[in-house]
Amino acid sequence: MTSIHPTAIIDSNAQLAESVEVGAYSVIGPHVTIGANTKIGPHVVVEGHTSIGSDNHIFQFASIGAAPQDKKYAGEPTRLEIGDRNTIREFVTINLGTTQDAGVTRLGNDNWIMAYVHIAHDCQLGSNIILANNATLAGHVHLADWVFLGGFTSVHQFCHIGAHAMTAFTAAVSQDIPPFVTAAGNRAVPAGINSEGLRRRGFSSSQIAAIKRAYRTIYRSGLPLQEAKAALQAEEEKSPDAAGYLRQLREFIEASPRGIIR
Numbered sequence: 733m734t735s736i737h738p739t740a741i742i743d744s745n746a747q748l749a750e751s752v753e754v755g756a757y758s759v760i761g762p763h764v765t766i767g768a769n770t771k772i773g774p775h776v777v778v779e780g781h782t783s784i785g786s787d788n789h790i791f792q793f794a795s796i797g798a799a800p801q802d803k804k805y806a807g808e809p810t811r812l813e814i815g816d817r818n819t820i821r822e823f824v825t826i827n828l829g830t831t832q833d834a835g836v837t838r839l840g841n842d843n844w845i846m847a848y849v850h851i852a853h854d855c856q857l858g859s860n861i862i863l864a865n866n867a868t869l870a871g872h873v874h875l876a877d878w879v880f881l882g883g884f885t886s887v888h889q890f891c892h893i894g895a896h897a898m899t900a901f902t903a904a905v906s907q908d909i910p911p912f913v914t915a916a917g918n919r920a921v922p923a924g925i926n927s928e929g930l931r932r933r934g935f936s937s938s939q940i941a942a943i944k945r946a947y948r949t950i951y952r953s954g955l956p957l958q959e960a961k962a963a964l965q966a967e968e969e970k971s972p973d974a975a976g977y978l979r980q981l982r983e984f985i986e987a988s989p990r991g992i993i994r
Contacts, residue, residue: 737774755792763809764797767816780828781809785816785841795825800853802830802871815841815859826851833872840877858895876911880929894984896933898926908988910950911981912943915993922951922993935977942967942974946981951994961985 736742737756745762748754752766755774760766764778767786772778776790780797790796797812799805810829813836820826824845829836833854839845840859848866851857855869858877863869867881870889875881879893882901887893894911904918912930916923925947930940949955949963964982968975985992 749786761797780812782812782814782828784814785818787817788814788820789818790820791822791824791847793823794820796820798825798827800827800830800871802832802853804832805830805853808835810853811836813837814839815843817841818843818845820845821847821849823848824851825849827853829854830871846883852889864901878929878933880926888990891990892984892988895980896926896929898929905993907990907993908984910984910988910992912977913947913993920993922947936973938971939974939977942971943977943981945971946978950985950992957985 735753737754739756740754740758742760743762746760747765749766749768751769753771755772757774758772758776761779763781765783767784769786770784770788772790773792775792776794778796782797808831812826812828818839827837830853837853837855839857842859843857843861845863846865849863850868852869852871854872856874858875860878861875862880864881864883866883867885869887872890873887874892876895878896880898882899882903884902885899886904888906891905891908893909896912897909898914899920900916903915903920905920909915912925914923914926925943927940946964946967950960955963961982964978968978
């Protein structure tokens with residue numbers, strides 16, 4: 733049965749699955765849906781049109797589904813959607829979307845969100861992401877799967893960060909970071925590829941070597957970006973086992989809304 737501490741305040745219209753746990757003094761609003769086996773710690777506020785999947789653990793003092801920190805927001809019924817098996821630590825804040833974008837903030841599955849992280853309105857996060865303590869995402873930021881952001885990383889609004897990319901401690905990101913790339917500094921600049929992360933995720937030595945060559949083509953060859961992209965396309969044909977990853981890198985660069993870090 734649902735386990736709710738007697739001091740928690742749960743709106744009668746909230747929908748909580750069996751086996752949901754809600755800790756002391758937490759507040760759950762009327763438009764909230766929470767899936768099976770999710771644990772809501774003490775002193776958590778979950779509000780807005782928020783859906784939370786199964787097997788999540790939200791720690792004490794988190795604020796989930798609050799109104800966007802956007803002066804244009806006028807109370808529209810925008811949403812927050814959180815998937816399954818996410819860990820959301822103390823004092824994390826995650827806001828609803830806005831009508832200036834898709835109207836929804838999304839988190840995928842199996843994400844590890846450490847203390848004091850802020851995820852602003854309309855952010856779109858994939859799965860298996862790690863956000864270290866005090867990482868801050870401005871509005872409309874997109875993070876692909878397996879991104880790792882170091883502690884105190886700050887990401888400018890509308891930036892996109894590609895799959896398997898990584899930032900160092902205190903990185904300040906104002907342009908897009910391509911897949912596989914490590915970024916560091918204020919303002920963030922490329923600092924190699926996330927080799928160790930790729931090895932841990934089962935990338936072969938030849939695939940990592942091909943990604944390193946692609947990185948050198950983009951950042952060390954001296955080629956203009958258009959010529960570098962053409963060189964990447966040629967490299968796809970020479971490295972069939974890594975062709976999909978190289979194509980992913982090239983297509984990210986071609987679609988980058990803010991331009992990539994250089």
